[in-house]
Structure formats: C-alpha cells, structure tokens
Amino acid sequence: MSTLRSWFSIPRDSHFSLANIPFGIISTAASPTPRVAVAIGDHAVDLDAFTANNGFQALSIIQPHQTVFSQPSLNAFAALGRPMHTVVRKYIQSVFSADTPYPDVLKNNASLQAQVLVPLEHVTSHLPFKIGDYTDFYAGLHHAYNCGVMFRGSSGAIQPNYKYLPVGYHGRASSIVVSGTPIRRPNGQVLLDPSAEKKIPTFSPCRMLDMELELGAFICKANTQGEPVAIGEAPDSLFGVVLMNDWSARDVQAWEYVPLGPFNSKNFGTTISPWVVLADALEPFKTQGLENDTEILPYLQEKDNKSVYDIQLQVDLKTQSGNTATITKTSARHLLWSFPQMIAHHTITGCNLQSGDLLGSGTISGSTTAQSEMGSLLEQSAGGKKTVKIAGGEERRFLEDGDEVTISGVCGGDEGMLVGFGTCVGKIEPALTLSF
Amino acid sequence: MSTLRSWFSIPRDSHFSLANIPFGIISTAASPTPRVAVAIGDHAVDLDAFTANNGFQALSIIQPHQTVFSQPSLNAFAALGRPMHTVVRKYIQSVFSADTPYPDVLKNNASLQAQVLVPLEHVTSHLPFKIGDYTDFYAGLHHAYNCGVMFRGSSGAIQPNYKYLPVGYHGRASSIVVSGTPIRRPNGQVLLDPSAEKKIPTFSPCRMLDMELELGAFICKANTQGEPVAIGEAPDSLFGVVLMNDWSARDVQAWEYVPLGPFNSKNFGTTISPWVVLADALEPFKTQGLENDTEILPYLQEKDNKSVYDIQLQVDLKTQSGNTATITKTSARHLLWSFPQMIAHHTITGCNLQSGDLLGSGTISGSTTAQSEMGSLLEQSAGGKKTVKIAGGEERRFLEDGDEVTISGVCGGDEGMLVGFGTCVGKIEPALTLSF
Numbered sequence: 001m002s003t004l005r006s007w008f009s010i011p012r013d014s015h016f017s018l019a020n021i022p023f024g025i026i027s028t029a030a031s032p033t034p035r036v037a038v039a040i041g042d043h044a045v046d047l048d049a050f051t052a053n054n055g056f057q058a059l060s061i062i063q064p065h066q067t068v069f070s071q072p073s074l075n076a077f078a079a080l081g082r083p084m085h086t087v088v089r090k091y092i093q094s095v096f097s098a099d100t101p102y103p104d105v106l107k108n109n110a111s112l113q114a115q116v117l118v119p120l121e122h123v124t125s126h127l128p129f130k131i132g133d134y135t136d137f138y139a140g141l142h143h144a145y146n147c148g149v150m151f152r153g154s155s156g157a158i159q160p161n162y163k164y165l166p167v168g169y170h171g172r173a174s175s176i177v178v179s180g181t182p183i184r185r186p187n188g189q190v191l192l193d194p195s196a197e198k199k200i201p202t203f204s205p206c207r208m209l210d211m212e213l214e215l216g217a218f219i220c221k222a223n224t225q226g227e228p229v230a231i232g233e234a235p236d237s238l239f240g241v242v243l244m245n246d247w248s249a250r251d252v253q254a255w256e257y258v259p260l261g262p263f264n265s266k267n268f269g270t271t272i273s274p275w276v277v278l279a280d281a282l283e284p285f286k287t288q289g290l291e292n293d294t295e296i297l298p299y300l301q302e303k304d305n306k307s308v309y310d311i312q313l314q315v316d317l318k319t320q321s322g323n324t325a326t327i328t329k330t331s332a333r334h335l336l337w338s339f340p341q342m343i344a345h346h347t348i349t350g351c352n353l354q355s356g357d358l359l360g361s362g363t364i365s366g367s368t369t370a371q372s373e374m375g376s377l378l379e380q381s382a383g384g385k386k387t388v389k390i391a392g393g394e395e396r397r398f399l400e401d402g403d404e405v406t407i408s409g410v411c412g413g414d415e416g417m418l419v420g421f422g423t424c425v426g427k428i429e430p431a432l433t434l435s436f
Numbered sequence: 437m438s439t440l441r442s443w444f445s446i447p448r449d450s451h452f453s454l455a456n457i458p459f460g461i462i463s464t465a466a467s468p469t470p471r472v473a474v475a476i477g478d479h480a481v482d483l484d485a486f487t488a489n490n491g492f493q494a495l496s497i498i499q500p501h502q503t504v505f506s507q508p509s510l511n512a513f514a515a516l517g518r519p520m521h522t523v524v525r526k527y528i529q530s531v532f533s534a535d536t537p538y539p540d541v542l543k544n545n546a547s548l549q550a551q552v553l554v555p556l557e558h559v560t561s562h563l564p565f566k567i568g569d570y571t572d573f574y575a576g577l578h579h580a581y582n583c584g585v586m587f588r589g590s591s592g593a594i595q596p597n598y599k600y601l602p603v604g605y606h607g608r609a610s611s612i613v614v615s616g617t618p619i620r621r622p623n624g625q626v627l628l629d630p631s632a633e634k635k636i637p638t639f640s641p642c643r644m645l646d647m648e649l650e651l652g653a654f655i656c657k658a659n660t661q662g663e664p665v666a667i668g669e670a671p672d673s674l675f676g677v678v679l680m681n682d683w684s685a686r687d688v689q690a691w692e693y694v695p696l697g698p699f700n701s702k703n704f705g706t707t708i709s710p711w712v713v714l715a716d717a718l719e720p721f722k723t724q725g726l727e728n729d730t731e732i733l734p735y736l737q738e739k740d741n742k743s744v745y746d747i748q749l750q751v752d753l754k755t756q757s758g759n760t761a762t763i764t765k766t767s768a769r770h771l772l773w774s775f776p777q778m779i780a781h782h783t784i785t786g787c788n789l790q791s792g793d794l795l796g797s798g799t800i801s802g803s804t805t806a807q808s809e810m811g812s813l814l815e816q817s818a819g820g821k822k823t824v825k826i827a828g829g830e831e832r833r834f835l836e837d838g839d840e841v842t843i844s845g846v847c848g849g850d851e852g853m854l855v856g857f858g859t860c861v862g863k864i865e866p867a868l869t870l871s872f
Contacts, residue, residue: 160635169696170606186785199596226620260605261697268785298872349622349704436734
C-alpha cells in the first residue's frame with residue numbers, strides 16, 4: 001500500500017506505523033497542559049498545536065469540533081463517533097504519506113513540524129480518558145478454566161452460565177492509572193491458613209500479588225438509559241483498545257469474594273497503556289475467537305464470526321536486581337466473547353454506557369497447559385505451588401517488591417506496517433507500614 | 437433551642453426543618469440551569485441566586501469559593517470539606533432563625549426572598565452529584581441472613597468473612613437516577629426452571645423485579661491513591677446521606693452472579709432521593725449499630741460505638757390501579773457496619789475515593805421475622821413463595837408494571853425539628869419488546 005510510505009522517518013519496527021495512528025493524551029515540559037496527540041514512529045503529533053496552526057484546513061468536517069483536541073481527555077473526541085474517527089485517522093495518514101496530497105500542511109512546513117512533532121522520550125503520557133465506569137469481563141475461557149480447576153476441581157471449573165453470557169463485574173474506575181505509575185502493594189485481610197476450620201483473618205500486606213494480562217476497550221458512543229445496544233450496532237460504540245494489567249491481591253480475593261465478587265482485591269490499581277489503538281486500525285486483525293459449543297441467545301449472536309483480535313501479547317518481568325524473563329506469550333484471540341458481545345450483554349438491561357467507559361476483556365491465557373501461555377501468576381504457579389523461572393537463579397510464585405511487569409502487544413508481522421500498543425508497565429512498591 | 441425557630445413559615449411536620457438544611461441540585465422553568473440549593477420547609481433556597489445577591493456577605497470564609505453554588509452538582513461544594521459544610525449550614529440556619537443576627541440579608545429583604553425562595557412544587561430536582569464510582573455494601577445483617585437462608589440454608593447463611601469485614605462490591609454509577617425517574621423493567625437471561633439439571637437460560641423480561649431499601653452516603657474528601665483513610669478520620673470523608681432504592685432483577689441475579697457477583701441484575705437503575713442530609717445534621721441521631729460478636733481487626737475499630745443512624749425508614753407501594761400499602765417499616769440502625777468503617781475498609785488497600793463517590797449501605801431489614809420489617813420483596817415473599825398484601829385485594833410477590841415504590845425516612849419525633857430525607861420514588865415501566 002503505497003499510501004503507507006511516509007516522508008517522515010518512522011522506524012521499521014515501530015508499533016506506531018502509519019497503519020496505526022493511536023490516540024493519547026500528552027504533556028511536555030514546555031507545555032504542561034494535557035492535550036490530544038497521536039503517535040507516529042518515535043514521535044507524538046500534538047494535535048492541539050496542529051489544530052491551532054490550521055493543520056486540519058483540508059478536513060472541513062472536523063473544523064466545528066476542533067476544541068476536542070485541546071481537551072485533557074479523549075472523551076469529547078471519542079463522542080464524535082466512529083465515522084469521525086475514521087476520517088481524522090485517514091487524514092492524518094494522508095498528511096504523513098510519502099505522496100501526500102497536502103504537502104504544504106506539514107511535509108514542506110518545517111516550522112509546523114518543529115511545533116507539533118515531539119519525540120516520545122520528551123512526552124509525559126496521561127490517562128487517555130476520564131473513565132466514568134469500568135467493567136471487567138471474564139471472557140478468557142482458558143483462564144476461567146484454569147482458575148476454576150484450582151477452586152472447584154475440573155468438573156465444576158466452568159460455571160453453567162459461562163458459555164451463555166459474558167460474565168463480568170463492575171470494577172473500580174478511580175484507581176485506573178496510566179502505564180509507568182508505580183503500584184503500591186495493598187494491605188488487607190488474608191487467611192494465613194485457608195484450610196483451617198475456624199476462619200480468622202490476619203491483617204497483612206498482600207502475600208499473593210498478581211498481574212493479569214488483559215485488553216481494555218474504550219466506549220465512544222453513549223446509549224440512552226433503558227435502550228439496549230443491538231449486537232449489530234455494538235461495533236459503533238467501540239472507540240479503541242489498550243493493554244491492561246488488572247493487578248490482583250489473590251489472598252485478599254480468596255477471603256473476601258463470597259458472595260458478591262472481588263472488591264478490595266482489585267480496587268487498588270489497574271494499569272493501562274497510554275495509546276489507544278482505534279477500532280479501525282485493528283479491523284485487519286479481526287479473527288475468530290474461541291469456539292462456543294453452546295447455542296447462544298439471539299441478542300448475543302454476531303453476523304460476523306471474526307470478532308476478536310489477533311494481537312500477539314507478551315508479558316515481561318524485571319526484578320529489583322535487574323534479572324528479566326518473558327513470562328507469557330499468547331494471543332488476544334483466546335477469548336470466548338468479543339467486545340461487541342460484551343456491549344450487547346452489558347446494555348440488554350438498558351444499562352447506559354458513556355463515552356470513556358472502559359471494558360476489560362478478562363485475563364487472556366493460551367489454550368495449552370504451558371506455563372508460558374498463562375496470563376496470570378496464579379495460573380503459572382498453580383496457586384503458589386510452582387515457581388516461575390527468572391534469569392540469574394531468581395524465581396517467582398507471585399510478585400515481589402521492586403518487580404516491574406511490562407505487557408506489550410502488536411498486530412501483524414510486516415515491518416513498517418505494525419499496529420502495536422507500545423507497553424503497559426507497572427512496578428511494585430512495598431506496602432505501607434500502618435499502625436493502629 | 438430558640439435558634440431553630442424561624443421567621444419563615446416552615447410546616448411543623450416538614451422533613452426540612454431548620455435543624456436539617458439538606459443540599460441538592462435544582463432547576464426551575466424560569467431558570468433551567470441546574471444549580472445548588474438547600475431545602476427549608478416547603479421551599480428550596482436557590483444558593484446561586486443567594487450568592488449573586490451577596491447573601492453570604494457575613495460569611496467571609498465562603499467568599500473565595502462562591503462559584504461552587506453555580507455548579508450543576510455538589511461535587512465542588514462537597515470537596516471544600518466538612519468544616520466548610522458546617523459553617524455554611526450554620527450560617528443558613530442563622531439567616532433563617534427568628535432572632536437572626538443578619539435580618540437585612542433575607543428576613544427584611546422581600547426582594548431577595550422573592551428571588552431565592554422557590555416553592556418545592558415548582559422545582560425540578562437533579563442528581564445531586566456527578567458520581568464517579570459507586571460501591572454497594574451489604575451491611576444489613578438481617579437482610580444478609582434472610583437471603584443467605586434462602587440460598588444456602590440457615591447454617592451457611594452468613595459467610596465466614598461477613599462479620600470480619602464490610603462485604604461490598606463495585607456498582608454501576610452511570611445508571612443512578614434521581615427520585616421520580618421511571619425505571620424500565622430490564623430484559624435478560626433467566627432460568628425458568630432453576631431446579632432443572634440442565635441449565636438453559638431463556639431470554640425474558642425480568643419476572644422477579646425487586647426493590648431494596650438502602651441508605652447512600654456521599655464522599656466529600658478525596659484520598660490519594662495508595663494512602664488509606666484511617667478509621668478515626670473517616671467521618672471527615674462523609675458529606676451526607678440519601679435514601680436509596682437498589683432495584684434488583686432477582687431471576688437475572690440468580691443465574692449470572694457466580695462467581696463474580698451481581699452485574700446485569702443491578703446495572704439498569706438505582707434511585708436516590710434528591711436532598712442530601714449533611715453528616716452534621718445527622719449527628720444527633722447517631723446510635724449503636726448491630727452488635728458484632730466477632731473481634732474485628734484494629735483498622736475497623738471505631739472509638740465511638742455510636743456510629744450508625746437511627747432513621748425511621750418506610751417503604752410504600754402504589755399499584756397501577758391506585759391501591760397502596762406500607763410494605764416496610766424499620767430503622768437504619770439495623771446495620772452491622774457504619775459508613776466510617778466502610779470507608780476505612782474500602783481504602784485500606786490504598787483505593788482512592790473522590791468527592792461525589794457514593795457508598796450504599798446494603799439492604800436494611802429489621803431484626804424480627806416480620807414481613808413488614810424486611811427491606812426487599814425477595815425477603816418478604818420468601819423468594820416468591822408468599823404474597824405481600826396490598827389494599828383492594830391486590831397482592832405482590834415481586835413488582836409489576838405500573839407499581840410505584842416510595843421510600844421515606846426521617847429522624848427525630850419533635851415536630852418543627854425533624855431531620856428527614858423526603859422521598860425516593862420510582863415507578864416501573866414495562867420492558868421493551870425486542871426483536872432479533
């Protein structure tokens with residue numbers, strides 16, 4: 001595709017090729033007010049500055065809405081709807097393409113280039129959305145099975161409802177942070193001896209701190225309360241996708257979660273990657289999800305059976321002493337339910353979604369029993385019974401203080417055409433010592 | 437208390453006596469922009485207009501912050517902190533008191549009275565806060581026991597964790613609505629025969645639609661992520677309290693809730709009363725909650741054992757044909773955990789609360805097995821097995837289309853000194869007929 005060659009220097013292995021154009025919120029030392037940008041190669045393109053300098057002169061349709069690029073979140077841009085995201089992304093691609101029809105906008109305008117192209121190393125990324133509600137699903141069938149076996153044995157591992165509906169729960173929106181934000185180990189109630197007959201909890205720093213490999217999807221289109229989003233229209237509600245680490249305190253979770261689900265075990269922090277890859281950019285990487293051997297109800301039936309994404313996912317762990325290991329490699333195709341199905345289910349009651357709401361996919365684990373395909377340490381360590389090897393003789397059952405977890409994800413294999421997410425990074429800080 | 441006599445006509449049986457001064461968000465036909473008000477007797481006091489006319493002239497401490505009263509939510513006013521709420525409430529009480537030291541502000545100023553005093557019947561009430569996150573607890577021990585018996589029998593009714601921590605879960609913030617907003621019966625997946633061996637769900641309008649009698653507490657003080665709120669400081673985070681109806685689709689809930697808790701069964705709507713009664717106004721009505729026979733961990737131990745509120749609660753049901761019944765009478769004292777304990781638990785992991793977050797108490801039922809003390813129809817009908825008598829020969833197991841549920845609540849018995857919440861009303865609309 002010749003339009004995807006650029007006059008601008010984009011490293012061949014960049015996640016942010018011209019085929020991508022992910023959106024985020026940046027600030028810089030020189031201009032500390034958060035604002036909208038896209039990432040291209042090793043640079044952010046400051047769309048606030050671009051707009052102020054008439055960069056969208058050839059795209060009249062966006063002009064009445066240009067204040068969206070000065071906002072400190074993507075909520076307003078997202079709310080313009082997918083057709084607008086499509087034309088804005090295409091326009092930016094065309095401005096950067098080698099044979100751009102608009103050479104005077106940026107290609108031949110060194111002064112504007114100097115103003116709007118900021119090396120990513122000089123950029124501070126912020127949370128891309130002001131997140132109203134966050135819902136976490138559980139669509140990773142292999143993860144659900146692996147965890148179910150641990151808690152209920154293999155025959156009862158998958159609950160009767162699991163293949164009929166995308167199981168999900170409301171999560172905590174306020175503690176979602178952008179990649180790079182440290183995560184403090186939580187304190188809480190844990191059972192030191194879960195097998196003891198008398199259950200008496202102890203107050204303790206979490207001893208079973210875990211990561212969870214997930215995707216997050218941002219909603220762009222609000223639906224009115226009382227009016228469901230039909231499955232066929234659900235893709236219109238989908239702005240884009242990020243990588244997500246749903247940090248989990250497994251010992252807190254085991255004690256607290258009956259009967260109303262996870263609460264404190266998940267509410268201390270969730271990390272997302274800063275650049276939101278638009279649904280449009282992911283379109284070429286749609287694929288079939290896991291086969292569902294159950295006859296699902298019509299409101300969840302998609303016309304298109306290619307509805308999840310083939311994103312190559314990887315988790316790396318670096319310890320305080322600098323030893324590293326790639327602990328997980330899998331694909332985002334290992335989901336039983338797609339984001340459109342989650343949207344249709346979420347709203348079938350009339351629940352209203354809003355621009356900036358976040359949906360988590362659930363933890364993604366591969367189809368084999370290989371430790372290296374599992375998306376959480378709970379699974380990799382079989383509930384703490386086995387170890388995961390790191391370099392330098394180190395090993396892990398769960399996360400230790402100083403551990404840094406990096407999730408990365410990328411679609412496609414053609415250099416110069418990669419559609420990637422960059423990284424989603426979080427480092428564990430020691431728990432607070434509290435006195436009462 | 438002579439300061440609580442007013443020069444202004446306040447009905448003796450009003451919930452909004454001078455001892456109360458609840459805050460809300462109003463608009464009127466003449467002035468449709470939502471803004472802050474307080475309720476006194478049968479009137480709202482428009483604090484935006486009051487401010488614009490120099491009504492706070494004698495309260496210099498609020499003057500730098502007066503724009504909070506022009507906001508469409510209480511978030512900014514709440515974020516000023518409890519000491520500021522205290523002085524503003526006291527000032528308004530003094531302006532309205534019979535022997536006001538500021539007679540020229542309002543008492544002798546007919547022109548300002550005409551501007552700021554709006555009969556409540558001319559007022560449209562709005563959601564008082566822009567709610568970031570909503571957490572629903574489960575602190576009504578009798579309700580938890582009654583439900584537990586139904587699902588697990590009496591010996592396993594109360595889970596081992598229940599008396600050690602305030603069990604809670606994240607709820608859906610976007611679908612919280614103000615009193616008077618109709619509630620549409622949700623559609624969803626239900627098991628028509630839950631006892632069948634093979635569990636195959638049917639798509640159906642909810643057949644077991646229920647109300648839940650709860651209190652809601654609004655947070656005023658944000659804590660930094662990673663930094664818990666100590667139990668002794670938790671009352672400083674508490675702005676005030678509303679009545680809450682946590683509508684619940686019991687058949688949807690029974691099928692979906694394993695293993696991650698209620699989701700679609702609760703996400704279609706939650707109704708709150710419009711006037712937020714400040715924590716200060718409720719202070720005289722603090723009382724001991726239910727005794728906890730368990731040794732709780734220090735981070736949940738309150739110095740003051742009077743930490744729940746003695747609010748007389750009542751639920752009335754009016755059918756489409758106009759028949760009515762008072763179906764519940766109980767007190768908000770029937771809670772095992774107080775709001776400060778919920779705050780301390782919620783944040784012990786470092787979870788950050790924000791101004792405008794809402795905490796639900798959990799359903800409140802009385803201590804006896806009397807149907808008329810139970811805070812949900814699930815309990816009153818013993819899971820649909822018994823009926824609840826309404827007038828005119830009508831009866832209910834669960835809510836029918838056209839049913840209107842009204843929760844009311846009031847503290848104190850002295851006429852002219854009542855501290856009440858007004859009402860929290862919702863009427864059931866028929867489910868949408870969907871075709872696929």
